[in-house]
Amino acid sequence: MSGCLISLEGGEGAGKSTVLAGLRSHIEARGIVLHVTREPGGTALGEAIRRLVLDGAMANVCAESELLLMFAARAQLVREVIEPALSCGDWVLTDRFTDASFAYQGGGRGQPIERIAELERWAANGLRPSLTLLLDVPVEVGQARAARRGSPDRIESEKAEFFERVRAAYRARAEAEPERFRLIDSNQAIDAVLRAACSAVDPFIAKQKEGA
Template sequence: MRGKFITVEGGEGAGKSTNLEFIRRLLESEGYQVVFTREPGGTTLGEDIRELLLGHKHTGMADDTELLLIFSARAEHLARKIMPALEFGKWVLCDRFTDASYAYQGGGRRIDLERIRQLENWVQGGLKPDLTLLLDLPVDVGLTRAGARSEPDRFESEGMVFFDKVRNSYLKIAAAEPERVKVVNAAASLEEVQRRIEMVLKAFFRAQSESQ
């Protein structure tokens, strides 16, 4: 039986790292074999591309170059890691996926969404996550958290206007696909955030059991 593909999305400072580990433990407690990965990255080639994208060596990178590098890493990620795991029956838990391209490159960079859709169709062939958890919080709160965490990468160095566009794009995706994308208020306490995540996942588990 094919495994399930779960992604976690959100702006800067949304707490993805902490909550991804919480989600991984929940999935494993249900008896699922979990492959944890991230984008951009997930493979040797993908991690090299990640360094190009997040580092400051190429600060003036053209927007189209950025988008194409992300989908190049994604193509390798799908071929080498995600698809083999799903076909083997494992559950894949991924830190960001194509929703991030629509939010950051489509919303933040203002790249035509149709161009992103064309790349999505070419690279993914119709594959979408089975469930996406969107950790949402006000931009100023997220940037304050991210700034206290570490030195900003190339994306984190963008300003409020950019991240407002990113957040709005994510929320538009969630509104358009409510069955797949579940919004979690990441501005709440960690306990409340994880309580909500657990509720979403348990409902997802029940739906999987009923469909078998």
């Protein structure tokens, strides 16, 4: 596959939606065919799973079910959207990918890393982003931002301790894979965050232009 997969990761209130919109404009302005998607979601099946997983009325969903639902949505997204786009040489920008499961279902819920890795190999077809932008923000700051968006969904309703584990898992993955991750301080003005994200993407754009 000759395209480029870029994922945007981070905890609640990290500013992903704003950065995603800015990155989309930045990449498309350079003539690159870009597909933008999200997780869970991005397909009819994925969006149905998203509504189920985030439904606050589904308080008794066990950790194993949550993990499998996330990967069911991901399996469909990979085969229906991401792999076809990459095979055509297009780019894909996704709001979350498999690293989110290592952080939320692994770090947050305590699911074994080996189990998630096996699902990554099987359900996600072993696909990993060329670049992962991790927007990092202190949990209390992120939660305060998220609270201003309105009523929390099922996952957003978790306690601070859950999100501290999520953040620690994200940072551990970034430290373990520095060639793929770019850790961006999201506890600053959003313009600065977006500039850092665009700067991280620019070398990939330059490489694309060289090969054109």
